[in-house]
Amino acid sequence: RKEVEQDPGPFNVPEGATVAFNCTYSNSASQSFFWYRQDCRKEPKLLMSVYSSGNEDGRFTAQLNRASQYISLLIRDSKLSDSATYLCVVHQGSGNTPLVFGKGTRLSVIA
Amino acid sequence: EAGVAQSPRYKIIEKRQSVAFWCNPISGHATLYWYQQILGQGPKLLIQFQNNGVVDDSQLPKDRFSAERLKGVDSTLKIQPAKLEDSAVYLCASSLDRGREQFFGPGTRLTVL
Numbered sequence: 221r222k223e224v225e226q227d228p229g230p231f232n233v234p235e236g237a238t239v240a241f242n243c244t245y246s247n248s249a250s251q252s253f254f255w256y257r258q259d260c261r262k263e264p265k266l267l268m269s270v271y272s273s274g275n276e277d278g279r280f281t282a283q284l285n286r287a288s289q290y291i292s293l294l295i296r297d298s299k300l301s302d303s304a305t306y307l308c309v310v311h312q313g314s315g316n317t318p319l320v321f322g323k324g325t326r327l328s329v330i331a
Numbered sequence: 332e333a334g335v336a337q338s339p340r341y342k343i344i345e346k347r348q349s350v351a352f353w354c355n356p357i358s359g360h361a362t363l364y365w366y367q368q369i370l371g372q373g374p375k376l377l378i379q380f381q382n383n384g385v386v387d388d389s390q391l392p393k394d395r396f397s398a399e400r401l402k403g404v405d406s407t408l409k410i411q412p413a414k415l416e417d418s419a420v421y422l423c424a425s426s427l428d429r430g431r432e433q434f435f436g437p438g439t440r441l442t443v444l
Contacts, residue, residue: 224373252430263422263435264374307373311430318364318387319433321373 223247224310226322234330237298241325243308244290252311253284253291257304258324264307267293298329333357335436337423343442349411352439356404356425362386363400364433365408366422374422380406381429410441418443 226243233239245253253270268275270282270291281294295302308322336355344350356363361382366374377396379387383403391398395414400406410417420440424433 228371254432263438265435266432269432317430318376318379319430321366321375323371323373 223312223320224308224322226306226308226325228323228325230326230328232328232330233298235298235300237329238294238296239298239327240292240294241306241308241327242290242292243310243322243325244288245308245310245312245320246289247310247312248286248289250289250310250312253282254309254311254319255280255282255291255293256307256309256321258307259304264321267306295327298327300329300331303327303329335423335425335434337421337436337439339439340437341440341442343444344413345444346415347412349409350413350441351407351409352421352423352441354406354408354423354436356406356423357434360425360427360434361403362426362429362431363406364424364426365398365406366424368420368422368438370419377408379429386429413441413443415443417441 255267256264257267258264270284274283279296283292305324305326307324363380365377368374377391378398380400398408420438422438423436426433
């Protein structure tokens, strides 16, 4: 099983739709979780951290399910500008252990 | 606040040639990372520095790749000699400390012919 797995997509959704991505991780000792966004030919940028209690930032909601070892990202009222690749990132421990990136899920929001 | 700077932005070389990339992290960031991102993949960590010390280089192909961060600020990543499969975007990132949010530079797109 890969360390961090994501459905590569693409997810093609109309404007205004709600879309959700899941990401599974293999290491139960993982401590921190993030969603990064990467536009075509650009660098990844932090979208949001994922907290145990779940967190919301405008149209974006992130959830963590430790029992099933997955995190999710929900985007409501999709905009054309949401089109990007969404990278799931897991910090497998503390201190020196590196962040592990998933391969990303590609989203295309269509007018 | 200035972001992570990288140069060059693009580089085309022939196989067996050498190439070097430069990174200037955000001021005050102790941790610096070099990633390799192949098209269609997520970034893969090559090496992580904490100040001027190497924390993790387990995925760095040490027969051809080297990196240094001598004064705990700027860093260089070198490939010698390059292979075709080294064609990728090389991303530098920095964070205040280990495990914290990482800020990425624009990357260097390397093409090996």
